[in-house]
Amino acid sequence: MSKYGTIVQHIIDSIEHGSYQAGDALPSLRQLVQQQQVSLNTARRAYYELERLGYVEAHDRSGYVVAAGAVHGADRLAAPLGAPFIHPALYDTRPLTHAFVAAMRRYDEALAEPALAGLPVLRRQIAQQAHAEGWRLQADDVLVTCGGMEALSLAIAAVTHGIADPCVAVLLPAFPGLLGWLAEHGVRVLPLPVDGDGVLDSAALQQALAAGQVHAIALMTAYCHPHGRSLPLATQQQLLALAQQHDVALIEDDAYRHLGFAEQVPLPLKAQDTDGRVLLCATFSKSLAPGYRVGWLAPGRYAETVRRLKLAHTLASPLPNQMALAELLAGGRHLPLLARLRQQLAQKVAALEQALRQRLPAQIDIRPAEGGYFVWLEQLPCDTVQLAAQAEREGIVLAPGSLCLPGDAGRRALRLNASYFDPLRQQAALDWLARALR
Amino acid sequence: MSKYGTIVQHIIDSIEHGSYQAGDALPSLRQLVQQQQVSLNTARRAYYELERLGYVEAHDRSGYVVAAGAVHGADRLAAPLGAPFIHPALYDTRPLTHAFVAAMRRYDEALAEPALAGLPVLRRQIAQQAHAEGWRLQADDVLVTCGGMEALSLAIAAVTHGIADPCVAVLLPAFPGLLGWLAEHGVRVLPLPVDGDGVLDSAALQQALAAGQVHAIALMTAYCHPHGRSLPLATQQQLLALAQQHDVALIEDDAYRHLGFAEQVPLPLKAQDTDGRVLLCATFSKSLAPGYRVGWLAPGRYAETVRRLKLAHTLASPLPNQMALAELLAGGRHLPLLARLRQQLAQKVAALEQALRQRLPAQIDIRPAEGGYFVWLEQLPCDTVQLAAQAEREGIVLAPGSLCLPGDAGRRALRLNASYFDPLRQQAALDWLARALR
Numbered sequence: 001m002s003k004y005g006t007i008v009q010h011i012i013d014s015i016e017h018g019s020y021q022a023g024d025a026l027p028s029l030r031q032l033v034q035q036q037q038v039s040l041n042t043a044r045r046a047y048y049e050l051e052r053l054g055y056v057e058a059h060d061r062s063g064y065v066v067a068a069g070a071v072h073g074a075d076r077l078a079a080p081l082g083a084p085f086i087h088p089a090l091y092d093t094r095p096l097t098h099a100f101v102a103a104m105r106r107y108d109e110a111l112a113e114p115a116l117a118g119l120p121v122l123r124r125q126i127a128q129q130a131h132a133e134g135w136r137l138q139a140d141d142v143l144v145t146c147g148g149m150e151a152l153s154l155a156i157a158a159v160t161h162g163i164a165d166p167c168v169a170v171l172l173p174a175f176p177g178l179l180g181w182l183a184e185h186g187v188r189v190l191p192l193p194v195d196g197d198g199v200l201d202s203a204a205l206q207q208a209l210a211a212g213q214v215h216a217i218a219l220m221t222a223y224c225h226p227h228g229r230s231l232p233l234a235t236q237q238q239l240l241a242l243a244q245q246h247d248v249a250l251i252e253d254d255a256y257r258h259l260g261f262a263e264q265v266p267l268p269l270k271a272q273d274t275d276g277r278v279l280l281c282a283t284f285s286k287s288l289a290p291g292y293r294v295g296w297l298a299p300g301r302y303a304e305t306v307r308r309l310k311l312a313h314t315l316a317s318p319l320p321n322q323m324a325l326a327e328l329l330a331g332g333r334h335l336p337l338l339a340r341l342r343q344q345l346a347q348k349v350a351a352l353e354q355a356l357r358q359r360l361p362a363q364i365d366i367r368p369a370e371g372g373y374f375v376w377l378e379q380l381p382c383d384t385v386q387l388a389a390q391a392e393r394e395g396i397v398l399a400p401g402s403l404c405l406p407g408d409a410g411r412r413a414l415r416l417n418a419s420y421f422d423p424l425r426q427q428a429a430l431d432w433l434a435r436a437l438r
Numbered sequence: 439m440s441k442y443g444t445i446v447q448h449i450i451d452s453i454e455h456g457s458y459q460a461g462d463a464l465p466s467l468r469q470l471v472q473q474q475q476v477s478l479n480t481a482r483r484a485y486y487e488l489e490r491l492g493y494v495e496a497h498d499r500s501g502y503v504v505a506a507g508a509v510h511g512a513d514r515l516a517a518p519l520g521a522p523f524i525h526p527a528l529y530d531t532r533p534l535t536h537a538f539v540a541a542m543r544r545y546d547e548a549l550a551e552p553a554l555a556g557l558p559v560l561r562r563q564i565a566q567q568a569h570a571e572g573w574r575l576q577a578d579d580v581l582v583t584c585g586g587m588e589a590l591s592l593a594i595a596a597v598t599h600g601i602a603d604p605c606v607a608v609l610l611p612a613f614p615g616l617l618g619w620l621a622e623h624g625v626r627v628l629p630l631p632v633d634g635d636g637v638l639d640s641a642a643l644q645q646a647l648a649a650g651q652v653h654a655i656a657l658m659t660a661y662c663h664p665h666g667r668s669l670p671l672a673t674q675q676q677l678l679a680l681a682q683q684h685d686v687a688l689i690e691d692d693a694y695r696h697l698g699f700a701e702q703v704p705l706p707l708k709a710q711d712t713d714g715r716v717l718l719c720a721t722f723s724k725s726l727a728p729g730y731r732v733g734w735l736a737p738g739r740y741a742e743t744v745r746r747l748k749l750a751h752t753l754a755s756p757l758p759n760q761m762a763l764a765e766l767l768a769g770g771r772h773l774p775l776l777a778r779l780r781q782q783l784a785q786k787v788a789a790l791e792q793a794l795r796q797r798l799p800a801q802i803d804i805r806p807a808e809g810g811y812f813v814w815l816e817q818l819p820c821d822t823v824q825l826a827a828q829a830e831r832e833g834i835v836l837a838p839g840s841l842c843l844p845g846d847a848g849r850r851a852l853r854l855n856a857s858y859f860d861p862l863r864q865q866a867a868l869d870w871l872a873r874a875l876r
Binding site: 014017018019020021024027031034035088089091093097100101104107108110111112120124127128131132133134136137138139140141149150153177180184185290291292293294308309311312313314315317318319320321324 | 622
């Protein structure tokens with residue numbers, strides 16, 4: 001291709017691959033001449049051609065900008081009941097932003113203090129919150145991570161480190177991020193089936209543990225993903241006892257403990273950990289600080305391995321974000337925010353449950369969630385992977401249960417994100433779903 | 439232990455493990471009664487004992503705080519010439535903080551836009567910066583990471599994914615984080631020796647490539663860690679040609695390209711990549727945004743694997759931090775900051791090189807760095823691992839060369855962080871070093 005043609009093609013590519021938006025300034029004629037080693041005439045011809053094709057507009061003397069019609073944005077989908085996160089409109093992010101701005105006045109000071117395991121003041125706040133909830137955790141035992149996903153990732157990596165053919169027993173249904181990690185890293189999954197009342201059938205687990213074939217147990221205890229109900233204390237204690245008896249680790253994913261609809265915050269299973277075998281994985285992303293990517297991990301006896309892996313993967317966690325959270329927590333300003341979020345989630349979930357009960361056939365069992373932001377439907381009369389594909393053609397985004405539950409049971413389940421539910425605007429979507437499930 | 443004794447011991451532990459600092463409020467008597475299910479009398483007795491032991495002070499009516507004398511902070515080391523990062527005082531963080539504050543006004547808007555691969559406006563800025571430097575990169579090809587270490591971690595994980603006994607050829611000396619990752623994950627290292635002029639002895643590499651025993655080549659091209667000199671273009675092209683010929687990946691760690699002492703920013707080797715085999719790993723941590731943990735990766739043909747691994751490890755990168763950087767870059771306000779930092783680093787490095795030349799025996803060759811913030815000494819007359827241990831006892835922190843260079847050569851090398859060098863305050867430390875190296 002000629003130099004002139006190469007320049008034209010590169011700029012078209014750059015616009016079509018999202019490097020420039022309408023109105024963005026493009027390199028000046030002078031810059032093109034220098035960078036591409038072409039004559040001013042060639043550079044002018046290239047822009048002239050781009051103008052003719054409708055990609056650029058001449059601005060002032062020698063400036064060119066991307067033309068308004070050159071960029072086509074993707075359309076948004078209408079009813080994202082399959083979304084994974086809480087709708088951002090349910091957060092009041094202003095107090096955290098204010099805390100951020102206040103904290104950043106001391107940024108130079110914070111930078112001077114080495115904090116590879118996390119900002120000391122945030123780690124103290126986390127320990128003190130635990131004490132206020134009535135359980136024991138020390139600041140030194142906390143490693144701040146890049147979000148809850150890194151906490152979980154480090155926990156699994158640590159307990160399976162150096163094991164040739166690792167296997168983790170997983171309470172199902174489970175968080176898709178956990179199942180994704182295990183699949184991505186070739187870790188076998190032993191499914192732990194619980195019934196609707198949270199009673200565990202532990203026969204297969206006991207057998208596998210006795211044979212030394214299971215290296216860790218992974219579970220949520222509070223407002224579990226995706227059904228939003230807590231695991232009964234008896235089942236939690238049964239699993240902890242089995243882990244102790246067979247000397248395996250227990251990974252507790254604590255993403256939703258502060259999202260319950262009742263006022264009392266339940267204790268994590270970690271509170272009963274006497275010998276450091278529980279790795280507690282927590283996050284502020286769902287409760288207080290969406291997008292900040294601040295999570296934490298209490299790795300117990302795996303602290304040394306976790307620390308090494310954290311250094312190798314992301315070195316340290318973002319400092320300004322930790323400062324903002326520490327500032328918010330220190331003032332106790334997070335408590336009204338949490339209370340408001342929990343109330344909103346309770347209302348949204350109740351409204352979606354009610355709307356579904358009104359529309360769906362009576363034999364579809366809708367068990368009320370106790371926390372979180374999902375409604376989980378099981379034993380549906382159709383394959384929900386196919387249903388989600390059909391729904392997408394109607395502009396409705398659904399999450400098939402197979403994301404959380406492998407096998408046939410998952411293909412007959414559906415996870416609905418109640419935080420996106422708007423009773424007025426999503427009637428048509430729910431009516432469509434009701435028809436499809438009849 | 440009695441309930442009373444348990445409470446006393448827990449609070450002492452909490453103070454000694456860093457969960458509380460002097461002046462921090464402890465749980466109130468009422469909280470203790472509720473949480474620990476003890477009588478008010480028992481709670482009072484516990485605090486009375488803690489007061490007697492000097493751990494707490496009664497504050498007002500029912501409040502207790504940690505006593506000033508109860509907490510002992512760690513002493514700081516005096517001359518951290520072995521530090522890994524740039525001294526925080528060399529950054530002017532205020533413009534970025536201002537950009538942060540300005541950007542956060544639109545936080546709710548940003549949250550509503552899904553951005554798992556990174557904030558679109560930052561990815562566009564990164565592409566446009568490349569275009570301004572005279573090379574081609576598209577926003578769609580950029581994945582924003584949690585710092586440069588995650589970029590590097592994802593790149594190696596992607597190119598070694600699914601390979602039974604992976605081996606990476608590494609240009610030595612190298613960044614310790616890279617060597618640490620490879621060791622942690624059981625990846626074999628084939629050392630690539632270059633001489634002082636950057637000429638590669640490629641015999642062993644060619645043989646290993648021909649035998650299919652090498653799966654990627656990892657290198658820095660600009661102001662390489664730790665010696666601060668760039669790899670000659672001829673060597674860069676030789677390695678790219680070998681990678682192409684044997685169809686292996688090339689991981690380019692681009693942490694220091696903007697820290698050169700000359701004005702012209704060199705192009706990355708990625709600029710010559712015609713078939714997507716170069717994975718470029720970059721970061722803003724060293725240049726503009728220390729502590730923000732914003733890096734990026736242009737993974738070429740490995741984009742799909744990298745995307746999956748990123749989801750499994752940290753899901754997404756922190757959003758406020760990306761917004762702050764995008765805001766700073768859009769206004770071009772980063773350019774004077776970079777210019778100032780580079781000038782300061784050049785001065786610091788020159789000053790340390792001069793101070794060393796004045797003191798060290800003439801046979802120790804001090805090759806001038808062209809960028810970065812380290813001075814690298816080789817072929818020293820003693821074992822620098824032992825030297826660093828001796829130095830620590832004098833309050834001098836040194837980084838032995840073995841961090842960057844395995845084997846005997848590394849044990850005779852030393853990496854000095856010039857950004858921490860203060861000619862007035864560190865005369866004694868340098869004199870000590872000169873005596874030890876005689």
